[in-house]
Amino acid sequence: MTQETSRLVVRQQRLESDGVLSLTLEHPEGAALDEWEPGAHIDLVLPSGTVRQYSLCGDPEDKTAYRIAALKEEQGRGGSKEIHDSVRVGDLLAVRGPRNHFALEPAPHYLLIAGGIGITPILSMARKLSRENASWSALYGGRSRATMAFVEEICGLGEVDVCPADEFGNLDLAGAVADVPAGTAVYCCGPEGLLQAVKSVCGPALGDEAIHFERFGAPVVEVESSEAAGTSDGQSPNEFEVELRRTGCTLKVPADRTLLEVVLEANPNILYSCEDGFCGSCETRVLDGVPEHHDSILSQADRDKGQTMMICVGRSRTPTLVLDA
The missing domain is CATH 3.40.50.80 (Nucleotide-binding domain of ferredoxin-NADP reductase (FNR) module)
Structure with missing residues (x-):
């Protein structure tokens, strides 16, 4: 889903345990930050350009700061290591969000x-x-x-x-x-x-x-699942067209390329990270057409609405898909 990217300053770093470093992020001019609910996370664009997702672990009532925490993983994809080794107090980091696909629902316990x-x-x-x-x-x-x-x-x-x-x-x-x-x-x-x-x-x-x-990563997928095989009916991925409404172009998405790859050629500013459908960075609003979902984030209710999709793994059930991108 398209959201504005803001730049926040690292006000505090703190070692919370062996290998876990927290960052407190604030607006450089002290302005209030967007509200969020527990379960929300932000996309953090690191100095190298790497995009990673971190859950907000501070107080939702505090409108002045976001707190995140990263476990340093030497054998990871590099994001956590960069946070531990390169990010410092005073640095400005690009942030998008918050977004929430893990919100609390009403329950007796x-x-x-x-x-x-x-x-x-x-x-x-x-x-x-x-x-x-x-x-x-x-x-x-x-x-x-x-x-x-x-x-x-x-x-x-x-x-x-x-x-x-x-x-x-x-x-x-x-x-x-x-x-x-x-x-x-x-x-x-x-x-x-x-x-x-x-x-x-x-x-x-x-x-x-x-x-x-x-x-934290892509789920274990059962081989017999047609949803995991590339299309809803277990057949080979389909070819379709995607209209990028804000960019102003229509592109062909061949069967051997992902929707994300094609979109990036026309709009390289699209944020993405995992490319496996579990992080949510590339969530994009669907304006027309019926998306074919292969992510592990959206609920079935959200899929039925068809209002957004993860373009790193999603495709289209209709000949043309229109995206707000």
Whole structure:
């Protein structure tokens, strides 16, 4: 979805745990920032031009600053390493957002589950639920206590079971859902292994519709899924035309190229990052036509509306797709 890119200044850096660095971002002139709700994230354009997504983990009531946190991953794609090694207090960084595909929905009780750096969106959720005196509990796991950021902060908000793996082993998911009331909503952010475990343990107990995820990477895809095979019917990717309304051109998208690749040739200012449909950077408004979705972000309700799509993996069900780009 097209959004304005602003430039924010790094006001503070803080080492929150072994390997986790937080940044506090503010408007250079002290102006108020856009409002956001727990679960939201921003696109951060690093000095190298790399675009990465970071969940907001500060206080949604604070309109003066955004706080994010990054786990340094030596074998990652380079974004977190750049934040740790190159970004400094006083630097101006381009920011787009906030955007939210992980928002809290009404429920009688909430079970929040975080794995490692997945604590970032969960922390803001816990803060909101605590402020509203909502019914909630949380389960927070990590490799060791020293690597787990914001432990004291989230424990100060309510009932949190902190479980470092080197002390307690894997999270007791079955125990966590054993006594929760009917209608409980589960919000989980962490590595793919944790998400799959939550789906297999909590899904049967509470129903798949009660489980809400935020991913670090592309999900595990089952081979037999026609949705993952390239088109909705499992056939080879189709050829179609895309009209870029604001750019003012119509382009052909051949079967062997992605929609994003073609769009970038006409509008190189489109933000993108993962190219696997899980980060949301390339979300674009659909003005006409029927998009074919292959992302792991949009809910089925959002897909049915057909108002936006992730152009890195999406295609078109109609001969022509019209985008706000």
